[in-house]
Amino acid sequence: xxxxxxxxxxxxxxxxxxxxxxxxxxxxxxxxxxxxxxxxxxxxxxxxxxxxxxxxxxxxxxxxxxxxxxxxxxxxxxxxxxxxxxxxxxxxxxxxxxxxxxxxxxxxxxxxxxxxxxxxxxxxxxxxxxxxxxxxxxxxxxxxxxxxxxxxxxxxxxxxxxxxxxxxxxx
Amino acid sequence: xxxxxxxxxxxxxxxxxxxxxxxxxxxxxxxxxxxxxxxxxxxxxxxxxxxxxxxxxxxxxxxxxxxxxxxxxxxxxxxxxxxxxxxxxxxxxxxxxxxxxxxxxxxxxxxxxxxxxxxxxxxxxxxxxxxxxxxxxxxxxxxxxxxxxxxxxxxxxxxxxxxxxxxxxxxxxxxxxxxxxxxxxxxxxxxxxxxxxxxxxxxxxxxxxxxxxxxxxxxxxxxxxxxxxxxxxxxxxxxxxxxxxxxxxxxxxxxxxxxxxxxxxxxxxxxxxxxxxxxxxxxxxxxxxxxxxxxxxxxxxxxxxxxxxxxxxxxxxxxxxxxxxxxxxxxxxxxxxxxxxxxxxxxxxxxxxxxxxxxxxxxxxxxxxxxxxxxxxxxxxxxxxxxxxxxxxxxxxxxxxxxxxxxxxxxxxxxxxxxxxxxxxxxxxxxxxxxxxxxxxxxxxxxxxxxxxxxxxxxxxxxxxxxxxxxxxxxxxxxxxxxxxxxxxxxxxxxxxxxxxxxxxxxxxxxxxxxxxxxxxxxxxxxxxxxxxxxxxxxxxxxxxxxxxxxxxxxxxxxxxxxxxxxxxxxxxxxxxxxxxxxxxxx
Numbered sequence: 001x002x003x004x005x006x007x008x009x010x011x012x013x014x015x016x017x018x019x020x021x022x023x024x025x026x027x028x029x030x031x032x033x034x035x036x037x038x039x040x041x042x043x044x045x046x047x048x049x050x051x052x053x054x055x056x057x058x059x060x061x062x063x064x065x066x067x068x069x070x071x072x073x074x075x076x077x078x079x080x081x082x083x084x085x086x087x088x089x090x091x092x093x094x095x096x097x098x099x100x101x102x103x104x105x106x107x108x109x110x111x112x113x114x115x116x117x118x119x120x121x122x123x124x125x126x127x128x129x130x131x132x133x134x135x136x137x138x139x140x141x142x143x144x145x146x147x148x149x150x151x152x153x154x155x156x157x158x159x160x161x162x163x164x165x166x167x168x169x170x171x
Numbered sequence: 172x173x174x175x176x177x178x179x180x181x182x183x184x185x186x187x188x189x190x191x192x193x194x195x196x197x198x199x200x201x202x203x204x205x206x207x208x209x210x211x212x213x214x215x216x217x218x219x220x221x222x223x224x225x226x227x228x229x230x231x232x233x234x235x236x237x238x239x240x241x242x243x244x245x246x247x248x249x250x251x252x253x254x255x256x257x258x259x260x261x262x263x264x265x266x267x268x269x270x271x272x273x274x275x276x277x278x279x280x281x282x283x284x285x286x287x288x289x290x291x292x293x294x295x296x297x298x299x300x301x302x303x304x305x306x307x308x309x310x311x312x313x314x315x316x317x318x319x320x321x322x323x324x325x326x327x328x329x330x331x332x333x334x335x336x337x338x339x340x341x342x343x344x345x346x347x348x349x350x351x352x353x354x355x356x357x358x359x360x361x362x363x364x365x366x367x368x369x370x371x372x373x374x375x376x377x378x379x380x381x382x383x384x385x386x387x388x389x390x391x392x393x394x395x396x397x398x399x400x401x402x403x404x405x406x407x408x409x410x411x412x413x414x415x416x417x418x419x420x421x422x423x424x425x426x427x428x429x430x431x432x433x434x435x436x437x438x439x440x441x442x443x444x445x446x447x448x449x450x451x452x453x454x455x456x457x458x459x460x461x462x463x464x465x466x467x468x469x470x471x472x473x474x475x476x477x478x479x480x481x482x483x484x485x486x487x488x489x490x491x492x493x494x495x496x497x498x499x500x501x502x503x504x505x506x507x508x509x510x511x512x513x514x515x516x517x518x519x520x521x522x523x524x525x526x527x528x529x530x531x532x533x534x535x536x537x538x539x540x541x542x543x544x545x546x547x548x549x550x551x552x553x554x555x556x557x558x559x560x561x562x563x564x565x566x567x568x569x570x571x572x573x574x575x576x577x578x579x580x581x582x583x584x585x586x587x588x589x590x591x592x593x594x595x596x597x598x599x600x601x602x603x604x605x606x607x608x609x610x611x612x613x614x615x616x617x618x619x620x621x622x623x624x625x626x627x628x629x630x631x632x633x634x635x636x637x638x639x640x641x642x643x644x645x646x647x648x649x650x651x652x653x654x655x656x657x658x659x660x661x662x663x664x665x666x667x668x669x670x671x672x673x674x675x676x677x678x679x680x681x682x683x684x685x686x687x688x689x690x691x692x693x694x695x696x697x698x699x700x701x702x703x704x705x706x707x708x709x710x711x712x713x714x715x716x717x718x719x720x721x722x723x724x725x726x727x728x729x730x731x732x733x734x735x736x737x738x739x740x741x742x743x744x745x746x747x748x749x750x751x752x753x754x755x756x757x758x
Binding site for chain 2 (some may be wrong): 009010017018021022025056059060063064065066067068069070071072105
């Protein structure tokens with residue numbers, strides 16, 4: 001099952017290696033990983049998308065990450081109401097005679113054209129990874145020259161649905 | 172040595188020099204040695220080299236007891252032995268590159284067995300890190316997965332803080348090795364006394380490291396409920412009991428509620444070996460009764476053990492009827508290998524104290540204990556004497572009798588280790604030093620050296636195999652140099668016994684590279700190091716020679732020739748469950 005995990009870490013050298021090394025050592029499969037500064041000084045936030053077999057493995061992943069001394073907080077936000085975003089840069093062959101057609105069909109994805117040359121156009125597309133997948137499939141027949149994706153970053157929405165039974169902790 | 176002596180004499184002779192020396196600003200190395208003194212470090216095991224010259228120079232000026240081993244692996248295993256006996260961090264120093272990589276086995280060993288160590292490695296100067304400089308190795312990269320935490324010092328003024336944190340991390344929570352990588356230019360940098368003082372006085376602040384010692388009240392309630400309604404409760408006591416110094420609490424709890432106990436390999440000694448409710452070691456080569464107890468228990472209380480695969484056998488069939496309570500200070504251990512019904516994240520001592528504080532209905536275990544006693548009588552450890560060749564089990568029994576079961580005993584890994592675990596009953600805590608999780612050959616002898624430094628007045632016996640001993644035999648020099656009265660007993664079967672046993676049982680006697688027909692003359696080897704060596708060839712002479720050698724005040728080495736084809740039984744074959752043991756009875 002695919003899980004989205006956010007991790008707050010103390011921002012010092014080696015911390016990325018610590019976290020990814022741990023996942024490798026314990027045989028977890030990382031689908032994507034993003035890292036960057038957070039709102040607090042010296043604290044970085046990582047967002048992982050990982051594929052885990054079952055609940056037991058997931059619990060291990062979270063506990064092993066939490067055990068790292070440079071790791072401050074680990075959250076599995078998959079079940080929460082969240083905003084997931086990824087950015088892709090897609091360089092596509094686009095001769096002048098096809099360009100209008102291409103721009104028209106990709107329009108619903110609201111990509112931005114951030115670079116062009118005589119025969120090539122570079123789209124920037126932002127959104128849920130599924131949307132980016134769909135965009136890529138749509139544009140593929142025209143000939144993708146180069147494709148680069150940032151991986152997923154995510155944040156939890158301010159308002160969460162409140163259907164969680166209040167006493168579930170006591171079960 | 173002579174050059175050094177004359178320099179120091181010169182300094183002593185000239186008071187002006189002394190004053191100059193005193194007023195000289197301190198460098199990183201001076202501060203580090205001072206920080207070790209502040210941590211009450213009384214001994215370090217190490218080996219110098221280019222990148223730690225500053226450290227060794229600082230040590231020369233501000234002496235700290237340093238034991239120069241003959242190989243870095245010897246140093247780190249000695250530190251492990253020391254740490255295990257005193258339950259406080261052992262300290263190791265090695266140089267960069269090969270010095271550091273020679274420590275790797277010991278670091279991994281300490282990590283998996285939760286042994287507290289603080290390790291200092293030299294590193295090339297920060298200006299050349301990453302340039303493949305002379306004796307450079309990526310020690311941070313290499314040791315990240317095998318340390319509890321590691322640091323590379325980037326600023327000389329951080330040293331007091333880092334050293335303080337390192338000792339705290341190594342010796343708290345689930346203990347383990349912490350490494351500090353120390354670039355040479357940092358050790359030479361001048362320390363800013365004002366800034367450094369601030370760093371020294373700072374409270375330890377590690378927001379990402381808050382081990383939980385006190386158990387959760389609700390979980391203790393649940394545990395009590397489960398215990399009082401159980402009919403066949405069983406305690407599995409691991410090394411966590413020893414690390415937490417909870418021996419007395421465990422014994423009190425066991426006696427108060429009449430709950431039988433079994434031990435893991437590393438948990439031996441957590442309760443007296445002859446306690447009537449102690450049914451011995453469980454696991455692959457454990458006692459039949461201990462494994463039977465696990466398979467039949469309706470409640471298993473794991474205190475400070477990690478459900479290692481050598482203990483559990485087939486996890487799907489492990490303790491099939493039992494509700495599992497797991498008390499561990501490391502939350503990641505709970506549910507890792509065996510699904511747990513009542514998790515208690517806590518220090519073993521705190522958890523036992525919480526359980527003892529509550530008065531509750533004791534379970535009626537009379538029938539259960541009766542059953543276990545019958546099993547124990549029916550299935551004791553066994554061997555078949557042949558009257559001529561010495562069996563390793565007999566040798567260990569003799570050693571046990573002569574030392575009254577009170578010696579500190581160390582081993583490597585393999586057949587001899589299992590026999591010592593079976594036949595050398597541990598009556599005390601912290602006297603059983605073995606490489607459990609990693610299974611490191613060459614561990615036992617240097618660990619005995621560390622143990623003897625830790626407890627100079629106690630008898631220390633290293634029981635090792637002929638193959639493992641040769642991996643770290645060079646440390647014999649230390650026995651002579653420090654007149655350490657360690658007793659080295661080599662159970663010599665001219666083979667890699669456990670490898671050979673598996674080849675016999677599972678590979679149809681194809682002894683591929685497991686026999687060592689050519690061995691050195693160990694008695695002459697001892698003699699070469701200026702030590703007394705003995706050889707035991709026959710059962711008739713064994714008693715008298717063991718008696719003389721083990722009661723000597725001097726270091727001795729005993730080459731005890733034992734039967735080559737003896738196997739360790741009983742045994743749970745790999746992949747089988749604990750109730751599927753083979754070799755449970757004398758044929």
